[in-house]
Amino acid sequence: MFWEVTQTLLGGLWTTFKIFGLTLVFSLPLGLILSFGSMSRFKPLKALIQVIVWIIRGTPLMLQLLVIFYGPGMLLDKNIWSGNEAGRITATVVAFSINYACYFSVIFRGGIEGIPAGQKEAGEVLGMTKSQIFFRITLLQMVKRVVPPMSNEIITLVKDTSLARTIAAYELTFQGYSFMKSAGLVWPLFYTGVFYLAFVGILTLLFNFIERKLGYFK
């Protein structure tokens, strides 16, 4: 039984990992774009992004997930997510990407604004283009500044994936829970904690590594 449970949970972990990985792939660049928008001198854009960030940070992620999953069907009278597992994962990734992009955008903005203005000015007087200044000078300094707050958010994301259970995506917590319904077993659900811990443990090592790698400059 233990092995059977372990195998099922590993399957769930894979789904958890997919949601996690895809969310990061989309939310990191989207968050950067939002952070630029939130620093824009064009007031309407700035205001729009502030409203979006307020709504997303002001409502539960679970609610956002349900709105993204059921909302289009109610409005358009057809399910855009296709009824299968892949569709449910897609809906989850969309909801999570929007949510995390908003949180990331605030962190990125802090990271960029924390860089002394003199860095940009030094680039400017040396004849660098705006994109050269961003990619050659600002970006790495920003990354270094945002690693600690980002590691917090990313670790939270690992555990937030369990919310996908509410729309029946077969992720880790869903699979652990399934044994309660099918076999009346509670321990598989508790056992999922081990998988989360291992996942987060690896991420923590990774973040420590990145922090050390970026420790060569101050």
Next chain:
Amino acid sequence: MAILEVNNIEKHFGNTKVLKNVSFSLEEGSALAIIGSSGSGKTTLLRCLNFLETPNGGSIRVKGETLFDAAQKNSRKDKDLRTKRLHFGMVFQSFNLFPQYTALENVTIAGKLLARERDDYKLNKKSILEEIENHGRELLIQMGLEERMEHYPHQLSGGQQQRVAIARALALEPDILCFDEPTSALDPELTGEVLKVIRGLAQRKTTMIIVTHEMAFARDVADRIIFMDDGLIVEQGDPHQVIDNPREERTKRFLERYTQG
């Protein structure tokens, strides 16, 4: 003919007039020192020359070419602005070295990026980059930093960092090198090494504008001195005249405070 002609530059931030009708010119190979108390507009003037601020009035000409004229529509295209900026080099009070690059990389990065715009870049990439590296090394050796080329800024003292910054500004061979209080952020015992380097540049006839609080140094190195107060040029002339025999009351008062302090 003067290499730099600044005519009637005006700059205000909101209602505060920071520069009022500032005009001066600079001969090639000469050093100009701008003195004055904090808030007199010295730094803003340098920032206008480097296009870090846009003047509200007046014009700036370098080698007869009009770089800025408030009366005309100036191109705000990134590329044009960049080309104009390259006439000037800038050494900041707070060094502003890029922390993630070594001393040598700080000196060479801009040159390497600019080289990409050359037509023969693809063809001669290797030799072009090598040339930039070698030039960077030479400059750092000239700054007395032979042993520090591979160090990162945080591993260097303030004086060493400022010398790297000077090398970085020289690397692009600007027509005019600007210094914005280059020793103000340094511990007193470190100012000497930076001033020595600037003195060396003056001896080699580098065209320079130096905003400074080091009066003795200004008198020594500069061919001309401008005294600014409240956004105005109050007095200008050769060092012995302005510093030793100031005509204006305001200059006298300013210098008294310095010689007493």
